[in-house]
Amino acid sequence: MFGIGASEIFVIIFIAVMLFGAEKVPELARTFAKGMAQLKNATDDIKNEIQKSAQENGLDQKSLTSGFDTQFGDLKKHVDDIKDDLASNNSLDVTSITAEIDSEILKAKENLDDLTGPIKRQR
Structure with missing residues (x-):
């Protein structure tokens, strides 16, 4: 996904366990996942709003690329x-x-x- 291999993920998990302890790592992972989901939803909303605005103004992908x-x-x-x-x-x-x-x-x-x-x- 981000160009991270299995060994890099293992090192990151090991460092997280050492810094935060085994009890807090699942909670941190859930918090991180929720943040990533919120970020994805926000970018999807922005993308949809831009597409909706473009369609309202008569600018859709087919009309823009048909000349090309x-x-x-x-x-x-x-x-x-x-x-x-x-x-x-x-x-x-x-x-x-x-x-x-x-x-x-x-x-x-x-x-x-x-x-x-x-x-x-x-x-």
């Missing part, structure tokens, strides 16, 4: 179309594309080498 869903669907269709086009047209000249990319990389490296001032590359 349609845009994502259109983008996915476009990418699939490009992928299909590339699969059907195997006449791409990969060497010319990589040569253009390499030339752009070299230009960027030259620009970095020409930098002066506090951000000059260290060699």
Whole structure:
């Protein structure tokens, strides 16, 4: 739950027994559990109040995300179309594309080498 393993729990229980005594540990555990339950109920109430307020103002999750869903669907269709086009047209000249990319990389490296001032590359 909190990333605590069995050995850590054992150490915590051992320290609690040593500090408070065996008689008070169950009472402390009940008090802690009641506090956690109250905290959970309070956060649930706040969450429900925010959702209720959003729905009253016409802001629900579906209306907020519907635009993203349609845009994502259109983008996915476009990418699939490009992928299909590339699969059907195997006449791409990969060497010319990589040569253009390499030339752009070299230009960027030259620009970095020409930098002066506090951000000059260290060699």
